[in-house]
Amino acid sequence: MGMTGITKGTPSKIPFGPGVYFQGLEFDALVAPTVEQIKQAIIGATQDGGTLTITPEFFAPELDGATVKVAELQTKIGETAQMETSFAEMLAENIKKSVIGELSETTDKNYDVITSAEHIGEGHFYDGFGFYGELLDGRPVIIMFKKALCTSGFTMEPKNKTNSIFKGTFECCADIETSVTKLPYAIFIRKEAGWTRVESDEVAA
Numbered sequence: 001m002g003m004t005g006i007t008k009g010t011p012s013k014i015p016f017g018p019g020v021y022f023q024g025l026e027f028d029a030l031v032a033p034t035v036e037q038i039k040q041a042i043i044g045a046t047q048d049g050g051t052l053t054i055t056p057e058f059f060a061p062e063l064d065g066a067t068v069k070v071a072e073l074q075t076k077i078g079e080t081a082q083m084e085t086s087f088a089e090m091l092a093e094n095i096k097k098s099v100i101g102e103l104s105e106t107t108d109k110n111y112d113v114i115t116s117a118e119h120i121g122e123g124h125f126y127d128g129f130g131f132y133g134e135l136l137d138g139r140p141v142i143i144m145f146k147k148a149l150c151t152s153g154f155t156m157e158p159k160n161k162t163n164s165i166f167k168g169t170f171e172c173c174a175d176i177e178t179s180v181t182k183l184p185y186a187i188f189i190r191k192e193a194g195w196t197r198v199e200s201d202e203v204a205a
Contacts, residue, residue, distance in 0.1 A: 012137040012192070018049050019133030019141075021085055023126045027146035032188040035140070038132050043087065043094070047165045050085030052131065052143055054185065081145065081172035081185045083131060084152075086165040097124050098154040098168065125149055129170055139190040145172040146184035 022041035025033045033041075057078040060070065087094065092112040096103040101114045117124070130144035152169035172183045 012135060012139070014136045015133055015141060016136045017134055018046060019131055021046060021050070021083070021087075021129075021131055023129045023148075025128035025130065025144070027128050027144060027184060027186070029184070029186040032140075032142055032186075032190075033128075033130070033144070035132075038130075038142075041128070044089035044091060045087065046085050047088045047163075048086045050083060050131070052081075052083050054081040055079060079183055081183050082151075083129075083143070083145070083148070083170045084168065085170075086167045088163060088165055090156075090164070090166065094150075094166070094168075095154055097126065098150045098152070098166075100124050120149075125173065126170060135190075139192065139195055140188070141190070142186075142188040144186050144188070145170070146178070147173045147175055149173050 020038070021043050022033075022038050023043055024041045025037055056076050057080070059075050059077045060073040063070075063073070066073070092103055092114060095101070095114050099114065100117050100120055102117045104113050104115070105111060106113055126145075126148040128144065128146065129148035130142060133141045133143075135141060148170040150168050151171050152167060155167060156164050158164055172185050174180055174183055178184055
């Protein structure tokens, strides 16, 4: 019989399902937002799931005689963190942030209008942007960026017999007040001890 890494605890450690995305919550790397707060901050319905990528950047001097990667020479010199997802809902505020635009309305008040902005402003960032998902046993996993910028722009593909989706790449950004050498993100994984199961319908928008 072959070896396996499966244990009795394996099912409770597997992420499952699409989860939801939210924005506008206060970021504290030591305080996870509550389910009730997240419910009030959900951005909208998504489609085709999403991805999270956090990538440290390394540097090592290329020293004579070292022909392989040497652990002691590795230095972390930066990092990137981003989430990608596709929203099924067209929202004027999200489009404004995607195109780095300005949001106003027509003179007759019947339409929202998005036009180009010359510079990036505070209103173009997603503050307290994050993802709420669950493990197979229902324990929450929350990933949160203090500040995110949509760097993918705005794309719409109207097609016959299907709805349009709006893909977004949301990159975590540092701010001068906090740090310019590390990104303000946090990954919260609920411990089993003291946990009470939250039903999925309680997290629905």
